[in-house]
Amino acid sequence: QVQLVESGGGLVPAGTSLTLSCAASGRTFSSLNMGWFRQPPGKEREFVAYISRSGRTNYADSDSMKGRFSISRDNAKDTVYLQMNNLKPEDTALYYCAAALGLGTNTLVAFYDYWGQGTLVTVSS
Numbered sequence: 107q108v109q110l111v112e113s114g115g116g117l118v119p120a121g122t123s124l125t126l127s128c129a130a131s132g133r134t135f136s137s138l139n140m141g142w143f144r145q146p147p148g149k150e151r152e153f154v155a156y157i158s159r160s161g162r163t164n165y166a167d168s169d170s171m172k173g174r175f176s177i178s179r180d181n182a183k184d185t186v187y188l189q190m191n192n193l194k195p196e197d198t199a200l201y202y203c204a205a206a207l208g209l210g211t212n213t214l215v216a217f218y219d220y221w222g223q224g225t226l227v228t229v230s231s
Contacts, residue, residue: 108132108220110203115225120195126188126225128203135184139206141218142177142188144199144227151202155188156212164212170196193229200224 114126130138142154155177156164163177176189186203204218211217 108138108205110205110220110222112201112203112222112225115201115227117228117230118193119230120193122193123189123191124193124227126190126201126203126227128186128188128222130184130186130203130205133205135179136181137207139209139212140177140179140186141204141206141212142175142186143202143204143215144197145202145224146196146199151215153213153215154201157186158212166213170194190227193227195229195231197229198227200226 109131110128112126112128114124118124136159139158141156143151144154145151153166154171155175157177157179165175174191179186202224203222205220206218
């Protein structure tokens, strides 16, 4: 069983940056493929970014997010990060960290085996 705990969310003004963290436990972190998703109010959960256990990354093919978000991991700290720059009100969402044991289509919710509870990011205009 893998436990994931997100942190770093909050209320921030538009144009600022924020880094979310997700601490994992229960399994060797370096064996996990990790992803970030978000769920805006009243909308479905959507893929944001992915980083494999080898460090390969993939980002949402979204004009609204492209170039502003960056995922990274620190295996020594069992933590994955999501750096978000130039935040916009439309980035307001509950941000989830997820872990996958295997390989597959990393943009899909179903690919992931474990989920955190989420951390809320609210961007004011």
